Amino acid sequence: YTAKAGRNSTVIFDEAALARRLEQNQLSLALVLAADRNEFVVHYQPKVDLTTGTHLGFEALVRWQHPQLGLLPPGRFLPLMEGTQLIRGMTRAVVATVGRDLKAWRAAGLAPGPVSINLPEVLLVGEEGYALFAAAVRENGLEWQDFAVEITEDVFLNRSADQILATVARFRQHGLSISLDDFGTGFASLVHLRDFPFDELKIDRSFVDGIGKDARSEQIIRAMIQLAQNLGKRCVAEGIETEGQRRFLMEAGCDVGQGYHFARPQPAALAGARLPQRAAADRRPASKASVAL
Ligand code: C2E
Numbered sequence: 001y002t003a004k005a006g007r008n009s010t011v012i013f014d015e016a017a018l019a020r021r022l023e024q025n026q027l028s029l030a031l032v033l034a035a036d037r038n039e040f041v042v043h044y045q046p047k048v049d050l051t052t053g054t055h056l057g058f059e060a061l062v063r064w065q066h067p068q069l070g071l072l073p074p075g076r077f078l079p080l081m082e083g084t085q086l087i088r089g090m091t092r093a094v095v096a097t098v099g100r101d102l103k104a105w106r107a108a109g110l111a112p113g114p115v116s117i118n119l120p121e122v123l124l125v126g127e128e129g130y131a132l133f134a135a136a137v138r139e140n141g142l143e144w145q146d147f148a149v150e151i152t153e154d155v156f157l158n159r160s161a162d163q164i165l166a167t168v169a170r171f172r173q174h175g176l177s178i179s180l181d182d183f184g185t186g187f188a189s190l191v192h193l194r195d196f197p198f199d200e201l202k203i204d205r206s207f208v209d210g211i212g213k214d215a216r217s218e219q220i221i222r223a224m225i226q227l228a229q230n231l232g233k234r235c236v237a238e239g240i241e242t243e244g245q246r247r248f249l250m251e252a253g254c255d256v257g258q259g260y261h262f263a264r265p266q267p268a269a270l271a272g273a274r275l276p277q278r279a280a281a282d283r284r285p286a287s288k289a290s291v292a293l
């Protein structure tokens with residue numbers, strides 16, 4: 001409907017937009033309390049060898065268990081956290097949860113492989129990100145290599161690469177591997193590819209989607225895999241949903257894949273149930289690892 005605002009101007013109220021705005025405001029309010037109330041939940045999606053299907057590791061994906069609305073995907077709440085400090089508390093909760101889950105899996109003799117954490121820009125500058133991992137490693141008797149980090153190209157948008165470089169170099173010194181996530185969709189230039197020390201390139205789902213449908217996506221994927229290979233990086237394709245996509249990527253030389261075709265992100269208990277047992281030689285006591293620190 002319309003309402004008179006002043007003598008000559010008419011303001012048009014879009015009721016749907018208003019309702020959406022109110023809902024967002026309510027969500028934002030609840031989000032402030034979510035970390036303290038332990039409402040963040042971590043789901044795990046496997047990374048597998050594209051040729052053999054062997055389990056290689058997990059990616060940790062956050063969800064919010066909202067008291068009324070149920071389990072919300074990150075797309076519903078991460079945008080609301082932008083420019084706030086809330087993302088710090090959430091990341092803290094995610095890393096702590098992953099640390100505890102890793103400890104439990106190890107104690108059960110399972111081999112989860114490294115768990116990748118999606119790290120926001122704010123934790124790539126200064127001490128905080130480093131301290132988060134150090135605490136999780138120490139408190140759970142883990143090693144740095146039990147974790148990995150995924151960063152999106154967007155981190156290069158606001159920060160100079162130098163600021164992030166210091167943190168990333170320190171992570172890598174401890175044996176933590178770094179992935180460049182959603183490659184080809186953001187703000188990384190070839191200069192970043194040249195100068196930035198990372199271990200893994202993740203091909204974005206939007207390209208994988210085009211396999212079998214769109215020759216350009218296929219050509220770009222081939223070029224990205226070549227680029228990764230030439231730079232000596234591991235290549236991971238995300239969002240693989242079909243056997244055709246898996247085969248295309250494998251034949252194009254991609255090493256690792258992730259997607260519904262292999263497994264959806266699942267809670268720790270379900271994800272753990274599919275894990276291989278650790279080889280006997282690799283069964284170190286949980287506390288021994290922390291001595292190395
Ligand atoms: P991402 O890091 O690129 O994660 C991959 C997304 O693709 C996940 O969505 C995953 O559930 C989804 N996915 C995986 N396989 C398939 C598939 O075969 N088909 C389709 N259609 N989707 C698939 P999700 O869990 O909704 O996460 C969305 C984004 O939110 C993530 O994208 C990541 O950027 C961000 N995110 C998730 N967890 C965290 C977190 O703990 N911290 C931060 N800072 N960001 C996170």
Ligand code: MG
Pocket residue numbers: 059118150181
């Ligand atoms: Mg990711």
Ligand code: MG
Pocket residue numbers: 181182202204238
């Ligand atoms: Mg990704």
Ligand code: MG
Pocket residue numbers: 182204205238
């Ligand atoms: Mg993505």
